[in-house]
Amino acid sequence: MIPFLAQLGSRTAGIILLALSAIVTLAAAWLIWSSIARWEAIASINAYHIAILARADKDAQTLAREAASELPQNPVTALPMLDLSRDQDAQSLARLSVQATARQRHLLETAAALSEVLAGRPPGDVTGDDGVLLRYLAALPRSGPAAAPTLTDGDPPQRGILALTLQRRFRAAWAAGDGDAVRAAAGPLLLLDPRQPDASRLRAILYAADPQITPTRLQTAITDALSDIKSRVAFVRQLCVLLPKRSADLVAIIPAGQQTPDEHRLGASTNTGTLDEQVRFAIDHPDQALVETLLPRALALGRGDQARLLFNLLTADRKPPFALAVATLEGDVESVIALSGDLPELHPQISPPIIADGTMTFQLATPSGLLPHARIDLRIDGRPVSESAISRVASLVSVNIGTMKGPYELRLGSRLVASGKLTP
Amino acid sequence: MDTLKQALLYAILIGVFWAVVVGIKRFSHVHVPAGYNDVSNLEEFASFRVDRTVTLPQLHVDDPICYRIDSSEDHAVNFGWIAALPGDDLAVVHGAVMVNGTACARCGRMTLPDIASLRIPAHHVWVVTDQHIADSFAIGPIPEQAIQGRLASLP
Numbered sequence: 001m002i003p004f005l006a007q008l009g010s011r012t013a014g015i016i017l018l019a020l021s022a023i024v025t026l027a028a029a030w031l032i033w034s035s036i037a038r039w040e041a042i043a044s045i046n047a048y049h050i051a052i053l054a055r056a057d058k059d060a061q062t063l064a065r066e067a068a069s070e071l072p073q074n075p076v077t078a079l080p081m082l083d084l085s086r087d088q089d090a091q092s093l094a095r096l097s098v099q100a101t102a103r104q105r106h107l108l109e110t111a112a113a114l115s116e117v118l119a120g121r122p123p124g125d126v127t128g129d130d131g132v133l134l135r136y137l138a139a140l141p142r143s144g145p146a147a148a149p150t151l152t153d154g155d156p157p158q159r160g161i162l163a164l165t166l167q168r169r170f171r172a173a174w175a176a177g178d179g180d181a182v183r184a185a186a187g188p189l190l191l192l193d194p195r196q197p198d199a200s201r202l203r204a205i206l207y208a209a210d211p212q213i214t215p216t217r218l219q220t221a222i223t224d225a226l227s228d229i230k231s232r233v234a235f236v237r238q239l240c241v242l243l244p245k246r247s248a249d250l251v252a253i254i255p256a257g258q259q260t261p262d263e264h265r266l267g268a269s270t271n272t273g274t275l276d277e278q279v280r281f282a283i284d285h286p287d288q289a290l291v292e293t294l295l296p297r298a299l300a301l302g303r304g305d306q307a308r309l310l311f312n313l314l315t316a317d318r319k320p321p322f323a324l325a326v327a328t329l330e331g332d333v334e335s336v337i338a339l340s341g342d343l344p345e346l347h348p349q350i351s352p353p354i355i356a357d358g359t360m361t362f363q364l365a366t367p368s369g370l371l372p373h374a375r376i377d378l379r380i381d382g383r384p385v386s387e388s389a390i391s392r393v394a395s396l397v398s399v400n401i402g403t404m405k406g407p408y409e410l411r412l413g414s415r416l417v418a419s420g421k422l423t424p
Numbered sequence: 425m426d427t428l429k430q431a432l433l434y435a436i437l438i439g440v441f442w443a444v445v446v447g448i449k450r451f452s453h454v455h456v457p458a459g460y461n462d463v464s465n466l467e468e469f470a471s472f473r474v475d476r477t478v479t480l481p482q483l484h485v486d487d488p489i490c491y492r493i494d495s496s497e498d499h500a501v502n503f504g505w506i507a508a509l510p511g512d513d514l515a516v517v518h519g520a521v522m523v524n525g526t527a528c529a530r531c532g533r534m535t536l537p538d539i540a541s542l543r544i545p546a547h548h549v550w551v552v553t554d555q556h557i558a559d560s561f562a563i564g565p566i567p568e569q570a571i572q573g574r575l576a577s578l579p
Contacts, residue, residue, distance in 0.1 A: 053563060054493055054494045056494075151543050156543060159546070159567075187516070187542070188541065191514065191539060191561075192542060192545075192565065194561065194564055209537065210538050
């Protein structure tokens, strides 16, 4: 036994040793308890980060609350529960710095600087990329969104500060109508959180800004991004302002019935949108410039029906440049001859008819390749052949003549095209 | 002398305890969950050795890791490779993923439009998988808290 205790006597020594052992046991219990609390808090804060990643916001809040209640003085567990835009919460940062390690103190200083920026004050002296971003954030309303912040090779930024910077920069660029800045901010913002609520819109912006993306893919991306037609139209119109080079492709996404005359003209000039819808709009909203833009498109597509509708909308002085093209597309030989002059190659001809099994077959076209569309008037032995007996596929004409024979005469309108004698 | 012997015994006991704990963490195994198909050539229920003692500063680009993206116990681990570390710049140019200006071979070609550079935030890594179902292109940078450990290898 220790001599000092021996002097006190066995009874007193026993009491002292008992007291000492009780203190040690309490200290050990406290150590174990605080270790368990710390372990649980760290587990909660880790789960909080995973919940944030999983976008389980309610779970994340619950976990952050649990972590903060288990270790209220620790900056790592307390910070997620703080709203740095509130002065009251910002002031509690100073309280947390008392127990902070050096690394945590830097985190707290950054958080304090962020709260200053959120309050509209300069961020103070923060080093690394966080400092760059915070100073950029503080200056953003003044300097505008044109230039992206130049990050250093120092400490990488905190995710929250990076996200806030990209969001603010994107909003400022969008509000300023700066297409290049919108595109530059949209990409990193999407990469940082591909599952955010506006991710599909950001993706649509990036697709619209990339000239290599086809109009069809762009249309799919925007339709996927916004199912509500009203929101989609508003979004597309905003995109047209931001990305004028892509506006023709974008306009095609707006339903024809909701397009303005300018949008119709834009869509028509770049062959986007449905021709029938465009023509219907042109009929409802007569506009010579729009009609003159749509007519060449109808002609190029070989849509004689739509070309005729558009041609009829033209004023008399604007018709001559299109008259020959429309007549050619319609196979109106008489009009073509009238407009081009009575040239031999414009006169319709037929190939020598082939008679077999009661059917007369021949090709009907002009030497220049024009396919006449006028009604065929065929008479055999002075008797007219019923129109229902004549079938036409492009230039090929097939006539069911049965047992008819004798001299024949084929006319297109009043023009005699061919005559001869049918021999079975 | 007895006191010294006792101190030595306690030290050995603590050392053995520490070695057991570290050994369990360093040489534990992780199993591929049923239906997992984000990394090609991974068979269901296959087992991989995982070092759970590794910390973020010890990780390198191309290290195979396992990570969790859901806090519920029902969701098992995911597997992938680290493509970028905190402070790296990641961008997409003509479908190629560029990390600090160099093409990321592991990332493959993406069907994404051109994207300006993103600085990978502190305490996060950019993880890629073969199918990009649950990698960083689908869910963003992975926080270090979600990393379960470094795998010895991944096919």
